[in-house]
Amino acid sequence: xxxxxxxxxxxxxxxxxxxxxxxxxxxxxxxxxxxxxxxxxxxxxxxxxxxxxxxxxxxxxxxxxxxxxxxxxxxxxxxxxxxxxxxxxxxxxxxxxxxxxxxxxxxxxxxxxxxxxxxxxxxxxxxxxxxxxxxxxxxxxxxxxxxxxxxxxxxxxxxxxxxxxxxxxxxxxxxxxxxxxxxxxxxxxxxxxxxxxxxxxxxxxxxxxxxxxxxxxxxxxxx
Amino acid sequence: xxxxxxxxxxxxxxxxxxxxxxxxxxxxxxxxxxxxxxxxxxxxxxxxxxxxxxxxxxxxxxxxxxxxxxxxxxxxxxxxxxxxxxxxxxxxxxxxxxxxxxxxxxxxxxxxxxxxxxxxxxxxxxxxxxxxxxxxxxxxxxxxxxxxxxxxxxxxxxxxxxxxxxxxxxxxxxxxxxxxxxxxxxxxxxxxxxxxxxxxxxxxxxxxxxxxxxxxxxxxxxxxxxxxxxxxxxxxxxxxxxxxxxxxxxxxxxxxxxxxxxxxxxxxxxxxxxxxxxxxxxxxxxxxxxxxxxxxxxxxxxxxxxxxxxxxxxxxxxxxxxxxxxxxxxxxxxxxxxxxxxxxxxxxxxxxxxxxxxxxxxxxxxxxxxxxxxxxxxxxxxxxxxxxxxxxxxxxxxxxxxxxxxxxxxxxxxxxxxxxxxxxxxx
Numbered sequence: 140x141x142x143x144x145x146x147x148x149x150x151x152x153x154x155x156x157x158x159x160x161x162x163x164x165x166x167x168x169x170x171x172x173x174x175x176x177x178x179x180x181x182x183x184x185x186x187x188x189x190x191x192x193x194x195x196x197x198x199x200x201x202x203x204x205x206x207x208x209x210x211x212x213x214x215x216x217x218x219x220x221x222x223x224x225x226x227x228x229x230x231x232x233x234x235x236x237x238x239x240x241x242x243x244x245x246x247x248x249x250x251x252x253x254x255x256x257x258x259x260x261x262x263x264x265x266x267x268x269x270x271x272x273x274x275x276x277x278x279x280x281x282x283x284x285x286x287x288x289x290x291x292x293x294x295x296x297x298x299x300x301x302x303x304x305x306x307x308x309x310x311x312x313x314x315x316x317x318x319x320x321x322x323x324x325x326x327x328x329x330x331x332x333x334x335x336x337x338x339x340x341x342x343x344x345x346x347x348x349x350x351x352x353x354x355x356x357x358x359x360x361x362x
Numbered sequence: 363x364x365x366x367x368x369x370x371x372x373x374x375x376x377x378x379x380x381x382x383x384x385x386x387x388x389x390x391x392x393x394x395x396x397x398x399x400x401x402x403x404x405x406x407x408x409x410x411x412x413x414x415x416x417x418x419x420x421x422x423x424x425x426x427x428x429x430x431x432x433x434x435x436x437x438x439x440x441x442x443x444x445x446x447x448x449x450x451x452x453x454x455x456x457x458x459x460x461x462x463x464x465x466x467x468x469x470x471x472x473x474x475x476x477x478x479x480x481x482x483x484x485x486x487x488x489x490x491x492x493x494x495x496x497x498x499x500x501x502x503x504x505x506x507x508x509x510x511x512x513x514x515x516x517x518x519x520x521x522x523x524x525x526x527x528x529x530x531x532x533x534x535x536x537x538x539x540x541x542x543x544x545x546x547x548x549x550x551x552x553x554x555x556x557x558x559x560x561x562x563x564x565x566x567x568x569x570x571x572x573x574x575x576x577x578x579x580x581x582x583x584x585x586x587x588x589x590x591x592x593x594x595x596x597x598x599x600x601x602x603x604x605x606x607x608x609x610x611x612x613x614x615x616x617x618x619x620x621x622x623x624x625x626x627x628x629x630x631x632x633x634x635x636x637x638x639x640x641x642x643x644x645x646x647x648x649x650x651x652x653x654x655x656x657x658x659x660x661x662x663x664x665x666x667x668x669x670x671x672x673x674x675x676x677x678x679x680x681x682x683x684x685x686x687x688x689x690x691x692x693x694x695x696x697x698x699x700x701x702x703x704x705x706x707x708x709x710x711x712x713x714x715x716x717x718x719x720x721x722x723x724x725x726x727x728x729x730x731x732x733x734x735x736x737x738x739x740x741x742x743x744x745x746x747x748x749x750x751x752x753x754x755x756x757x758x759x760x761x762x763x764x765x766x767x768x769x770x771x772x773x774x775x776x777x778x779x780x781x782x783x784x785x786x787x788x789x
Contacts, residue, residue: 161708164389201720202483231626232613233725233734234751242740252721254736254751256626258610261631263723289759312440312788321448 171264173200180205181226182264189220196269211251211268211277218283221266223257229255229264235280235290237298241324248272249300253280270300279305297322373466405433408770411440416519416774419784421758421771430769433763444786450748452716455555458745462735463549465750468511471497471504472728473735473750474553479634480724480735481555484717485689493682494636499570499673500543500553501510501635501726502666506577507536508729508781509659509666511639514586516656516778520597525587532580535573542566557683557691567674570759572672581663589660596655602764602776605650612760615731615753617658618780622650628727635726639676640669652779659781689715714743730754752786 141319175198177184182205186192197208209217221229229256233254240248256263272278279302280287291302292311300319302308310317319326411422420441426434446465450458462477463470475497483491487498495687514529537547543566544559552559589592605615608621619626627644629637645661647654683690691710692703717739723732732755740746757780764780765773 194755202486202721204720204721206721227536230610232756233732234736234749236736236749238747238749242746252749253734254734256732258626261630263725265721265723284613285608285611286756286759289755310440312443321445326448357529 185224208267233287239295396545483722529565613756623649623652754782754786
């Protein structure tokens with residue numbers, strides 16, 4: 140192996156640059172999304188075996204990570220297959236969360252994302268369930284993993300997605316009397332008025348106005 | 363001989379007023395009350411936190427007590443929710459980085475790394491070897507610092523006060539190392555997409571070496587103070603037990619999961635940032651109690667020290683940033699001579715960079731478990747959605763399972779043993 144390319148008249152350092160560029164191109168090519176099927180993905184094969192292939196709406200492999208998008212109606216069956224099938228064994232919940240795809244101008248608007256990890260195979264899979272804006276409900280997966288309870292509450296809190304049969308569906312991060320769902324894309328950033336000295340009076344409640352004026356509420360009549 | 367007072371199994375019924383007081387306010391919480399027919403007593407509701415020192419921040423636990431036994435434990439979180447994920451959606455990739463320091467504020471560099479790995483996956487860039495080894499070194503120092511804080515506060519909660527002072531000394535040494543590196547003691551943002559913010563300054567490696575030479579005997583000191591201490595064992599053995607199956611079902615992670623006998627460490631199973639080159643062992647417990655979680659973390663101190671020593675010894679020369687100018691700024695000296703470098707510099711600091719449309723996960727083994735960033739890109743210069751996986755969120759979720767049926771004092775031990783950080787939970 141000589142370190143010059145005679146035909147192109149390249150020197151060693153030029154070759155190194157060309158090799159690096161070539162490797163970069165290869166990496167970009169590998170980064171292109173690929174479609175999963177029963178041949179290259181044990182998860183798709185397992186879902187087909189369970190008769191759930193019809194639920195899959197899209198798949199892709201990007202940067203070595205597999206993504207499977209499914210309809211929401213049989214999500215519990217799909218995730219049970221993911222947990223129990225000998226080729227999958229995704230027994231550990233890495234994370235469960237929502238994404239609002241309003242900015243992508245896409246139907247349906249929400250995705251509930253199950254990021255799963257297998258302790259046996261050390262593989263990671265991302266299962267996405269599509270949830271409509273008109274009917275933002277999906278079955279709870281607390282029966283599959285107990286870990287799902289809090290992340291589902293968080294999604295209810297921040298995205299307004301309701302989970303059917305959830306044992307304890309309450310807000311978790313925001314105050315109980317909060318209006319709206321902050322992580323929705325149409326929820327404004329900084330929606331709360333900031334209190335300064337010039338607007339502090341407007342923001343005080345009426346009883347505190349009285350207090351400022353010297354009328355202590357509830358004080359009269361006791362003396 | 364003093365007359366002993368006989369225990370009356372059927373005391374007189376309490377007056378209405380005292381019953382009223384016992385029912386107490388606890389606003390907003392509905393708990394079914396049961397009156398024990400034998401003793402004519404009823405369960406008591408105790409609010410623990412959000413200002414209780416042993417809750418490690420602003421965690422509030424509503425404990426329902428039968429005598430001193432916890433019959434129900436309901437955690438209330440969200441007191442530290444600052445909407446970091448929402449804020450990150452509205453900042454460019456580079457400007458969102460300092461927020462990663464501020465969610466789990468005790469593992470800043472691990473969060474930086476997880477975020478950077480996700481961004482680098484989206485951009486498809488490679489990181490030079492020196493940056494990778496420095497990242498490992500910084501992450502392991504961060505793990506030692508975090509475990510020092512955990513050990514000090516955990517021991518303090520249980521009543522071993524002097525450990526706290528020793529641990530704080532050692533944590534401060536690591537903070538000084540970080541300060542020497544970056545000028546900032548905790549929230550350095552030193553690991554960034556594309557590599558590191560800058561190379562180690564003169565004398566920094568010597569300082570790290572001094573710490574690495576000094577630290578092993580400190581581990582011996584902690585072991586000597588606690589490991590065979592009968593009071594410590596009495597307070598921690600068979601307390602807050604969770605089985606391996608349940609720990610997996612609750613999605614626990616890190617030392618809290620490994621203490622239950624589950625051998626899962628992302629540094630071994632899914633190595634990132636050249637961890638595959640390092641020789642270290644994973645500490646795994648057996649019984650899943652507070653004591654095992656203590657033992658696992660103490661062993662991790664030794665293993666982290668091993669990794670640090672190897673990283674120090676094999677630290678290669680070279681750049682600490684990728685040469686891909688689309689994500690990392692050019693060196694200062696190039697700006698004077700190269701028009702292209704100037705344009706890259708300008709574009710990067712005004713607009714940032716645009717990863718292609720797609721999603722990527724960056725996951726590292728943080729001090730508390732798997733710290734993962736899931737980033738959705740819509741092709742703009744701001745992340746469309748960032749989801750931060752906080753291991754403490756899942757570890758805390760398992761707390762009621764650990765403490766129901768045990769004593770109130772054991773709740774304190776159990777909270778300390780899962781090493782929660784409220785910034786990690788509430789984000």
